[in-house]
Amino acid sequence: MNPALFDRPGVYLAVAAFLLAVGIFGLIQRRTLIGMLIAGELIFSAASLNFMALNRFVAPDPVVGQIAVLFIMGLAAAEVAIALSIIIAVYRNYRSIRAKELADLKG
Amino acid sequence: MSAFPLAGPIATGIFGFVVAITVLGALVAVFTRRIIRAVAGLALCALGLAGLYYFLHSPFLALMEILIYIGAVCVVIVFGIMLSEPDEPALAPAGRREFGWSALALAVSAALGAGVAYVSLHGPWPAPAAAAADGSVESIGAALLTTYSLPFELISLVLLVAILGALAIARGGRGAP
Numbered sequence: 001m002n003p004a005l006f007d008r009p010g011v012y013l014a015v016a017a018f019l020l021a022v023g024i025f026g027l028i029q030r031r032t033l034i035g036m037l038i039a040g041e042l043i044f045s046a047a048s049l050n051f052m053a054l055n056r057f058v059a060p061d062p063v064v065g066q067i068a069v070l071f072i073m074g075l076a077a078a079e080v081a082i083a084l085s086i087i088i089a090v091y092r093n094y095r096s097i098r099a100k101e102l103a104d105l106k107g
Numbered sequence: 108m109s110a111f112p113l114a115g116p117i118a119t120g121i122f123g124f125v126v127a128i129t130v131l132g133a134l135v136a137v138f139t140r141r142i143i144r145a146v147a148g149l150a151l152c153a154l155g156l157a158g159l160y161y162f163l164h165s166p167f168l169a170l171m172e173i174l175i176y177i178g179a180v181c182v183v184i185v186f187g188i189m190l191s192e193p194d195e196p197a198l199a200p201a202g203r204r205e206f207g208w209s210a211l212a213l214a215v216s217a218a219l220g221a222g223v224a225y226v227s228l229h230g231p232w233p234a235p236a237a238a239a240a241d242g243s244v245e246s247i248g249a250a251l252l253t254t255y256s257l258p259f260e261l262i263s264l265v266l267l268v269a270i271l272g273a274l275a276i277a278r279g280g281r282g283a284p
Contacts (some may be wrong), residue, residue, distance in 0.1 A: 004118065005123070009227070009232045010228040011228075016223075017223035018224065020223065021223075024215065025137060025212050037184065038184065039136070042137070042149070045156055062165075069168055074265070075262070075265065076180065085272070088276075089276050
């Protein structure tokens with residue numbers, strides 16, 4: 001008998017792959033910095049879900065993956081704080097956070 | 108199965124609901140034009156992810172996901188939105204280049220996601236290993252203070268430096284015109 005839907009690693013990994021795809025799409029397509037930041041958070045979530053799925057189904061020690069995901073969450077929080085402060089500084093200088101207008105270094 | 112009669116179908120239904128919330132939240136987070144709705148989509152996606160973590164036998168991480176992502180990250184992004192004007196500009200009328208760019212983004216992400224999803228759905232995953240330890244909160248705490256104490260301290264250092272750096276960067280231009 002097949003295991004239930006929530007007991008198959010493939011389902012979780014497919015959801016993680018979907019999150020990664022959506023995040024990359026948003027990262028390419030968004031035109032404001034905060035939109036790109038949100039898409040980046042989706043990619044972080046995809047990585048965390050991958051860690052947790054493999055931790056549950058493959059790894060013998062179920063503590064390692066949880067700690068890795070905790071570290072990912074901490075890094076994501078730090079990244080959001082830094083990125084938002086940069087965004088606010090950029091907005092103060094440019095009056096806009098569209099990625100296209102930040103072209104001072106463009107040759 | 109278990110003592111409760113319809114336990115299997117009910118659990119499968121809840122699982123499908125959680126997956127649907129995650130997928131819907133991710134789509135909302137990327138496709139809306141109002142950025143505040145994108146943040147709401149991110150929060151919805153985090154809620155679904157918390158449910159998925161619960162199904163992966165980790166209620167601790169489910170609570171952490173809600174606490175950190177919805178309670179901290181989304182709130183901070185909302186503050187950032189209030190301090191700037193991040194709404195996506197309306198599509199330019201002559202948007203052929205934009206359209207091509209979106210099509211390229213769609214093609215790249217769809218190819219990547221479909222490839223990874225195909226591999227993960229068809230790959231021969233090994234049978235679940237016998238658990239060497241229970242993944243309880245107690246064992247997580249013990250591991251954090253013994254095996255992983257150095258990364259634990261390092262991540263608190265990273266968070267401290269991030270806070271100081273955020274303050275320094277965001278305060279820097281104050282007073283300038």
